[in-house]
Amino acid sequence: MEKEESGVIRYIILAILILLLAFLIYLLYQYAPSSYQLSNVSISNAPFGTVNLSYSVKQFYPNMKFNHNKISYSIEEACDEDKKASMIEAFRLLSEQVDEIEFYAVSTEPDIDVICTKKVEGTTGRNFFVAGEGGAEQIIQTGRYNVITKGVVLLYGSPSNSLKCSWPNVELHELMHVFGFEHSQDKNSLMYPYLESCEQKLDEAIVNNLRELYAQKNLPDLYFESIEAVKHGRYLDFNATIKNSGDIEARNIVLVVFDNDEKGESFPIENIDFGAGITYSVFNAKLNNRYSTIVKAVIDPDNLINEIDEKNNVAILEFS
Numbered sequence: 001m002e003k004e005e006s007g008v009i010r011y012i013i014l015a016i017l018i019l020l021l022a023f024l025i026y027l028l029y030q031y032a033p034s035s036y037q038l039s040n041v042s043i044s045n046a047p048f049g050t051v052n053l054s055y056s057v058k059q060f061y062p063n064m065k066f067n068h069n070k071i072s073y074s075i076e077e078a079c080d081e082d083k084k085a086s087m088i089e090a091f092r093l094l095s096e097q098v099d100e101i102e103f104y105a106v107s108t109e110p111d112i113d114v115i116c117t118k119k120v121e122g123t124t125g126r127n128f129f130v131a132g133e134g135g136a137e138q139i140i141q142t143g144r145y146n147v148i149t150k151g152v153v154l155l156y157g158s159p160s161n162s163l164k165c166s167w168p169n170v171e172l173h174e175l176m177h178v179f180g181f182e183h184s185q186d187k188n189s190l191m192y193p194y195l196e197s198c199e200q201k202l203d204e205a206i207v208n209n210l211r212e213l214y215a216q217k218n219l220p221d222l223y224f225e226s227i228e229a230v231k232h233g234r235y236l237d238f239n240a241t242i243k244n245s246g247d248i249e250a251r252n253i254v255l256v257v258f259d260n261d262e263k264g265e266s267f268p269i270e271n272i273d274f275g276a277g278i279t280y281s282v283f284n285a286k287l288n289n290r291y292s293t294i295v296k297a298v299i300d301p302d303n304l305i306n307e308i309d310e311k312n313n314v315a316i317l318e319f320s
Contacts, residue, residue: 040318043224061146064136064180065213067247067274072106079116083155083171087114090171097207100214112151112178132156134174142275143245144221144308151178165198172202181206220250221308222299225277227315229297234290236282240297240315242269243277246308256301257285259292263301293319 073091075084091103138150153174173190184191190202222244229238236257244250253269265285272278287295299313307313 042316042318043227043312043314058182059146059180059209060136060182061139061141061180063144063213064139064146064148065247066111066148067145067218069100069214069218070102070104071112072104072110073112073114074106074108074110075114076116079114079155083116086168087153087155087171090168090175093168093172094175094202097202098210098214100211111148112153112175114153114155116155132170132174134177136178136180140275142247143243145245145247145274146180147247147274148178148180153178163195163198165195167198169195169198169200176202176206179210218246218248219306219308220244220246220248220272220274221312222246222250222253222272222305223309223312224297224299224315227297227317229295229317231287231292231295231317231319234287236285236287236295236317238285238297238317239279239281241277241279242272242299244272244274247274249273250305250307253305254300254302255280256298257287258296258298258301259287260289260294261296262288264288295319 073087075087079087095101095103133152133154135152136148136150137152138148140147140149153171155171155174169190173195176191181191183193184203186192186203187194187196188200190200191206192200222242225241225243227238227240229236231237240255242253242255249271251271253272255267255269257264257267264287267280267282267285269280270278295317297315297317300307301313303310
């Protein structure tokens with residue numbers, strides 16, 4: 001009787017050992033690398049065009065703007081009181097017509113430098129705007145915008161035969177160049193290259209353009225420029241290039257891998273400034289299923305980052 005019981009126990013132990021061995025073999029098979037599979041990639045809404053919001057008076061580049069609505073300026077001490085007053089009045093007139101924009105003075109690191117020490121030799125023989133120059137000195141191209149990070153207005157002595165007006169037409173003209181607007185061929189426009197009349201006014205088209213540009217909320221917009229992936233068993237290697245086409249920095253970015261719609265590993269990514277990008281490499285990311293044929297790489301899947309376009313954050317990887 002005792003021998004029979006011991007035999008049964010041995011069989012039970014053997015069965016348990018066989019089951020454990022089978023389970024270990026299964027685990028090893030599930031997690032062991034296998035032959036490499038290259039993915040076919042589709043990226044959602046990755047290509048996008050930059051819509052030029054400018055109207056009849058074009059900008060030097062599409063959608064030139066500062067990425068904030070409160071814009072700082074500093075006027076050089078060398079400017080005389082008349083030039084200072086005229087420049088301040090130009091800022092006031094523009095913000096009066098475009099409610100979305102405000103200007104304020106600072107002593108250091110302004111968005112717009114107003115300088116009066118530049119000298120110009122000679123004149124054109126006409127009442128050209130040689131009393132000043134202006135422009136966006138630094139621009140960052142993001143794909144959607146050309147973000148102005150620094151502007152300069154140069155004011156200097158007017159030619160002796162230049163037309164004198166009671167309002168700051170020269171200053172406002174140069175300020176419009178800072179905001180990216182080109183010259184106009186309309187003689188009634190303030191942006192006409194020759195000051196032939198004090199009746200020249202700022203184009204309504206420019207005002208409407210500025211209102212539209214600065215009414216838009218300043219946001220980042222993350223997207224996959226490219227992604228390459230290789231799957232080997234239950235593991236995934238990939239290189240992803242992620243860029244920010246918005247006009248402000250994207251922070252606290254997370255990239256998550258899903259396979260067969262099950263959430264997998266998460267990968268924190270450094271902040272990405274506007275117009276910038278990073279290439280992110282991952283090796284041996286563990287998938288939920290060895291036999292997954294559809295894997296998705298998703299930027300910010302919980303939509304914690306407020307973006308311009310929430311629909312272009314997905315890259316789909318298909319494996320045969």
